[in-house]
Amino acid sequence: MSGRKHLESTLAGDHAGARGARKQLTRDRLLDAALTLMSEGHSFPSLSLREVTREAGVVPTAFYRHFHSMEELGLALVEECGVTLRRLLREVRKAGVPTTDIIRHSVAVYWQYVRANPRQFRTAASERHGGSPAIRQAIRNEVNLFVREMAQDLRMLGYRSDLPTATLEMICSLVVNTMLNAASDILDLPPDQPQLARELEANFVAQIRLIFLGAEQWRAEPAG
Amino acid sequence: MSGRKHLESTLAGDHAGARGARKQLTRDRLLDAALTLMSEGHSFPSLSLREVTREAGVVPTAFYRHFHSMEELGLALVEECGVTLRRLLREVRKAGVPTTDIIRHSVAVYWQYVRANPRQFRTAASERHGGSPAIRQAIRNEVNLFVREMAQDLRMLGYRSDLPTATLEMICSLVVNTMLNAASDILDLPPDQPQLARELEANFVAQIRLIFLGAEQWRAEPAG
DNA sequence: TGTTTCAGTGAACAACTGTTGACAAAGCCC
DNA sequence: GGGCTTTGTCAACAGTTGTTCACTGAAACA
Structure with missing residues (x-):
């Protein structure tokens, strides 16, 4: 549970392996989706979690793998x-x-x-x-x-x-x-x-x- | 339908009668409710119509008597x-x-x-x-x-x-x-x-x- | 006086929301 | 290789949303 590798991976943006890279990618896609939606006229507080995941091409629950809220x-x-x-x-x-x-x-x-x-x-x-x-x-x-x-x-x-x-x-x-x-x-x-x-x-x-x-x-x- | 009195009352903020005054009052209460909610941390785009009417103490549908949206x-x-x-x-x-x-x-x-x-x-x-x-x-x-x-x-x-x-x-x-x-x-x-x-x-x-x-x-x- | 106008009510709807739990598959470590 | 970890999926929930319609009662008008 508290192995060294785990600790590393929770620190900021290490993610060396193929897995970490994939995770970083969809994380970026989420951020990018939010940015895109905002530039289309939405304002951030009115963005819904589901909207963002939809734009990012991911299922809503996947959101929680990257952000609490x-x-x-x-x-x-x-x-x-x-x-x-x-x-x-x-x-x-x-x-x-x-x-x-x-x-x-x-x-x-x-x-x-x-x-x-x-x-x-x-x-x-x-x-x-x-x-x-x-x-x-x-x-x-x-x-x-x-x-x-x-x-x-x-x-x-x-x-x-x-x-x-x-x-x-x-x-x-x-x-x-x-x-x-x-x-x-x-x-x-x-x-x-x-x-x-x-x-x-x-x-x-x-x-x-x-x-x-x-x-x-x-x-x-x-x-x- | 297009009487003189009616025309007057649709113009900006005349509302002389007791009825008009009452309408103006709840309109003000709606605006005030929005202002209050925003000062409590909400931001405007995330305000819902129902939230505002709730704070103003009126039923949601009453909103439409004052604003389209x-x-x-x-x-x-x-x-x-x-x-x-x-x-x-x-x-x-x-x-x-x-x-x-x-x-x-x-x-x-x-x-x-x-x-x-x-x-x-x-x-x-x-x-x-x-x-x-x-x-x-x-x-x-x-x-x-x-x-x-x-x-x-x-x-x-x-x-x-x-x-x-x-x-x-x-x-x-x-x-x-x-x-x-x-x-x-x-x-x-x-x-x-x-x-x-x-x-x-x-x-x-x-x-x-x-x-x-x-x-x-x-x-x-x-x-x- | 009787009639009309109209601000506000109440119930109901379809759509969308955040969040849950169990599950599949792929990467990782031994 | 086998077992653990972890990213993403699927189905489902309870709650909230905007909007509709028919309605009530009181003010405004004739």
Whole structure:
């Protein structure tokens, strides 16, 4: 019952054998099914267990082999979105620092990233304020992680090195909020309206620019 | 069938007679029930028609005397939230312009307003990105209305009168997004943590301040 | 006054929900 | 190979859902 192998297999995502691989596959199919249903207009709290298993091509009872409840699936989904977000950060970082018009460039990367992963971003935006308290908290954690990592990046770049970390994080959190709002906006556009999309992007760039304009003016001792 | 009186009573919210008043009352009870259930952790898309009528103390079929579907109730709810928001704007406006530390003052009013109407703000934040497409669109309209009104207020105050309206609205939309995010954050705090609430408020004030710091620096011709 | 209109009731329906237990087959370990 | 473990299936349950229809009683109207 409590053999070593069993313990291993219950830890996160080991699943080396052919059996574990198969399990991971249908687990992924369940997560994918939920993501797909949500991108089709459903919202997560209204998803039923049976709907998800139907979409995944599995019998309802099989669900319990992977999650205790829909809420647990939701948390797994949040983690997946977090991974996606952090991958984005790594990509932007890897793209180097053009120093000239860095904002427009970063926004462009972000924009294309949102369009490439619409389901994850819709889910993140949708559950951030709407889901169950537990899921909301999980997303908050994920977002905070992202914010902290981003602030650290700014620090590494030597941006406003006179400011305390808390202030940098305050700025980044403002940026991230704006990012997520913009993602939700763009994903609600009818896909055949490139003009509206461009206006939205321009507005988004302007807002980010405005934030950094404010950040450059921020006094280290804002006591007024 | 098409008498004058009947026509009147189908128009929005006339309901002068004793009958109309009674109808309006249970309609309000339905809306209130939905709001209450949502503030208890449920999210709107997962609310069932029967749950709402149960909470409102009426039989399920009575629902149809007021709304065709839950989605229609949702739209009515959005409108109610919009009214709440505009009342807020009027209150801030009425409070006068202290000119000194206007941001901290406005934020304080807003803060207390959120705490006084938690159910409306939770609903607004929750459905803004999460609800059905129709409801999402309705909220977007409501928010845009608010943004436009706020931009007009800034103009009346003579704030950055050199900027085009579109730019003012871009700024206000950033402010409103930040406001709604902060509302969602504060409403998720455990109610016995005044220290966290104060930190949250300080962070919120800082973000708004940062935005206006950027706004003051914004060049009328941002072509770079 | 008598008649009409209509918000709210009650019973009933078919469909769907989450969850159960026993069972088949395939992977795993000895 | 044989026995244990485990993923997925099948059948079935009790409860809830949205919606229907015929109804009651009181307010509104003539």
